[in-house]
Amino acid sequence: MLTPTLASPLLPLLLLLCPVSFGQYSSDQxxxxxxxxxxxGHTRDVEQVYLRCSQGSLEWLYPTGAIIVNLRPNTAxxxxxxxSVCIKPSAESSGTNIYLDRSGxxxxxxxxxDQARGRVHCFSIQEGALFIEAVPRTDISRRITAFQYELVNDRQRAETQSLSAPCQPCGDAEMLLAVCTNDFxxxxxxxxVEQAxxxxxxxxxxSRLYRQxxxxxxxxxxxxxxxTGHIKLPRQCGVKAGEGDFLFTGTVRFGEAWMGCAPRYKDFLRLYQEAQQQGTNPCHVDTD
Structure with missing residues (x-):
């Protein structure tokens, strides 16, 4: 156990303020x-959607016209x-262009x-709402715009946007702090090891799960x-399967585990014991 010590051609002529005029909003989900x-029949109307949660999803089937999605925390x-807001489009997402709308x-x-690539995109909540506009087509069948979203703080945004950056070795203090603060x-x-x-x-x-x-x-x-499970990390890290125990730490983004510090367990144990003797451990770890 761990113990803590560009302008769109479809600017709205009418705003439909009711958030459920042609969609369904679920506050619990x-x-x-x-x-x-x-x-x-109302392709120039713009739906206002309000999602007041730390994470969730949106799915717009057969998109026509446009919607404005306001993402806000549930407490002021x-x-x-x-x-910041981070969104991850579905690999099947299509049919729209997505803009940031700040005061029109x-x-x-x-x-x-770009949406089918499924990459995470983050922006400050102060940059505005999402203006999602359908790409005009005569046939809208099989067009679905879908993404997951998360509201994150500055540290989490930096971690999310650095997931594709080259791996950097963790310092001693960083390693000890990761054990106390990471998602797993x-x-x-x-x-x-599989390469994508x-x-x-x-x-x-x-063999030992401290937290997830x-x-x-x-x-x-x-x-x-x-x-058992799967942890993702950049290809540049060059990780290989091999013998020996590791201490895996990292973050969970959109339901996927991403590797953070991952020292060999014997190296972590030595570092932890030294810090324990010096009284500098940020939290207690049951190493028995």
Whole structure:
């Protein structure tokens, strides 16, 4: 256990302020789902959608016209103004261009062809709402715009945007702090490494699970005290399967685990014990 010590051709003529005129808003799921089929006769109307959650999703089927998506936290505070929004389009997302709308001035964020790449894009909450405009087509069948979103602070935004950056070794203080603050902390072995176009996926077998923010590691069963899962990291890291235990730490973004500091467990143990003797550990770790 761990113990803490560009301008669009479709500017709106009419704003429909009701958030459910042709879509469905679920406050408990923090998601919105709508269809352009019920909106075809009003293609110049612009729907206002309000999502007041730290994370959720949007799915717009057969898009026509445009919608404005306002993403806000569910509590008002001075810190909320410093939040950022990160969105991750679905690989099947198409049919629209996505802009940032600040007081009627639009800036292009994602073209239709860019959405299928599924890359995470972040922007300050002060940069405005999302103006999502349908690309005019005579046939809108099989067009769906879909993405997940998360509201993050400055540190989380930096971590999210650095996921594709070259790996950097963790310093001693950074390593100790990661164990106390990261979304997951686990001791285990690397079983397999698979290479994708932009990242590596590491299959791990966990023998000691200290913490996980969401269920990124699955239990082997009641009688088997082990867990398995996948952790992503940039290809530049050059990780290989091999013997020995590691201490895996990292962040969870859009339901996926991304590697942070991952020292060999024996190296972490030595560092932790030295810091413990000096009284400089930021938190307690049960190393028994």
């Amino acid at each position: 923090c998601s919105w789902k709508g269809s352009g089929l019920t909106h075809e 505070s001075a810190a909320a103004a410093r939040l 001035r639009l800036r292009l964020l994602l073209r239709e062809q 902390v686990a001791r285990g072995r690397i079983k397999k 176009e932009e990242h590596s996926s590491v299959t791990v077998e966990i 923010k969401t269920q990124v590691f699955a239990s082997g069963g009641v009688r088997v005290r082990s867990w």
